[in-house]
Amino acid sequence: MRYLDDSADITRRVKKIVIPNVLQFVALMIMLVVGTLVAVPAIQNVYDQVGSTDEINPVTIWFSNFINGVIAHWYIPTALIVGAVVAILFYINTPKGKYNFHYFKYTMPIFGKLIYSLDFSRFIKAMMLNLDNGMRIQDALEVSKNVVSNYVFLSMVETSINNILIGQSWIEPFERAGLSSAMITEMLKIGMQTDLSEMMAKLVEYMEIDINNILEKIMKVMPQLMYSIVGIVLIFFVLVVLVPMLEVYMGTFLFSAAGV
DSSP: OHHHHHHHHHHHHHHHHHHHHHHHHHHHHHHHHHHHHHHHHHHHHHHHHHTOOOOOOHHHHHHHHHHHHHHHTTHHHHHHHHHHHHHHHHHHTSHHHHHHHHHHHHHSTTTHHHHHHHHHHHHHHHHHHHHHTTOOHHHHHHHHGGGOOOHHHHHHHHHHHHHHHTTOOSSHHHHHHTOSOHHHHHHHHHHHHSOHHHHHHHHHHHHHHHHHHHHHHHHHHHHHHHHHHHHHHHHHHIIIIIHHHHHHHHTTHHHHHTTO
16 A cells, blocks of 8 residues: 555656646647747738738748648648557567567666666565565565566566576576666675565665655656757747747838838
């Protein structure tokens, strides 16, 4: 229950940063497209009516042509997007595709380490509970793997179980995968030489601190990343829509219309 509460709290904290910035980005994109479709023809119409030789800036013309081309041939980008989505969904539903997708979830920028740490923490908590109930390590691994659905993690657990059967270390697959920090694997190794349950309890405390640290880093990086993306879109919006509108407002095109 505590794990679920922690996960829900982490999800809420991430959404609090991501959702407002995504909504701002979507709003800017809508303003950019609508502004281009409405403002550019209106401005060009003003130039034509007064006989001005001034031209709308090339960036605005290019983006306007691009939007109009997409609308005129909407079925092409729609088919490409649908085809790409179907191909991706088909691939990730194959055994190899699902494994690669799950590996990507653990190694993806920003969120990958957090996702793996949450899965590993959940697994260790289940292991600790099963060991306290008198299970052997092999049986505890077999039962505890059910709390995780990631294929990469499950393959590491299966390798750990096989290692026990042939007399090798069950910790080695987690260490070889390179997804866990050296501190975590070393704590498990020490636990195997002393008291594994006690060391796992300390490991859970350490991982909770580590997860909070990862989350704090994400909270710092996400606003910077989203502000950068929104800033780029905002600059493009100014160049494409606002600059031509300001030129019309200033009335400089009247000079060329008057032959000045």
